[in-house]
Amino acid sequence: MRRGVRDAAPILIGIAPFGLVAGAAAIDAGLTPLQAVGLSVVVFAGASQLAAIDLLGSNAELLVVVVTGLVINLRMVMYSASIAPHFRPLRTWWKSLCSYVLTDQAYALSIARYTDRDLDSTERRDYYLGVAVSLWVVWQCCTVLGIVVGARVPDSWGLEFAVPLVFLSLLVPAVTTRPKLVAALVGGSVAVAGDVFGVPFNLGLIAGGLAGVVAGVIADERLATASRDTDDGGAH
Template sequence: MDPLHDDLLAGVRDVSPLMLGIVPFALVAGIAAVDAGLGLAEAVGLSVIVFAGASQLAALDLIGSGAPLAVVVGTAVVINLRMVMYSASIAPHFARYARGVRAGIAYFLTDQAHALSVAEFGASDDRSRALYYLGAAVSLWIVWQIGTVAGVVVGAGVPDAWGLTFAVPLVFLALLVPAMKDRPTTAAGVTGGAVAVVAAGLPLNLGLLVGAVTGIVVGLLTEGRSR
């Protein structure tokens, strides 16, 4: 078998166990889109353009509550600031590729693809890094889009009395708790959550944005003190 083909399949294989968490997350994102009043085309468009679960759910929650577009976009950007750090971390591994290739690679960047790829690149120098990364990242993208569409279709036929949208805050908790591994991340999570709850009544639905920014600042300050 072609070694390059092996590298692509290796990325698909390594990411496969993570799909158990991606599928229900994507379903919840689709259901949340329906709850926010989006149609299938709008939900899929948001999913394809943004392709970031946590910020999609936050944006959908704000859209559903009638927040201004600037607040929706600002909140999504703040939540996705971690992608800047991921990009800086993984960029040296793709430095030899053309700018257009790197731009395509950047679009598919996710928490899972970054973590798998950096670990694999550190363990082996023999693989085609772009193919391994794309094997993992594009697989995630495909499953995410299919799951989102399925969530929209299912959500459109589910009675409100079933309360499936309650799964949205549960998903956020499932993302938050494992990420609180040390003092800075714990301080950021606790502070950001508390401020978001207290600031929930702010005009223009700015509570979530204020909470996210406060959490990031507290996390950075705590990390600085630890060092």
């Protein structure tokens, strides 16, 4: 468990600003401090939590908020399926706790650590919880701090720009290939168009996400086909 906390330490520094933004943005969106804390504890998911806050601030339908959060967090299903065999000997309530604190960082660090086959199931669990629970504690503390700070920020500061800026900071480093660039451009364009043309129930965000995924897959397949054709031509 100490090893897990130590390995997570550098990541904690990185997630702190996002927690502050999530708390402050929740207040700016019109949530009460209690609602903001409840959202952070129940959802505990950076990207989907920020998206939910943005939609709540836009008076979106609750169903749209929930579906958006589920779509953004679908990757957790793959993480769960991948890491589940390592937790099979654990009792059900341990598995439930582990599933609640599952995050991208906890999954990545734990799977890398589990390459050491000398670890037993208890040691795997303790390492995972060392990473995941430390992330949870820092996220909640920073969210609460953001709530306190956000409640005192005057409207003239334009706090509503905080969430889009956070998403841009996550997006730009992730665009490393042409298919990802295509997905980002198409998804972003559709989402913005949905907002401009007033798509009902704020469904533009979900439509943008789906359009981005489809466009990225098509671009990836076409690039792969072009690469194979080029290789075949060179062989001939």
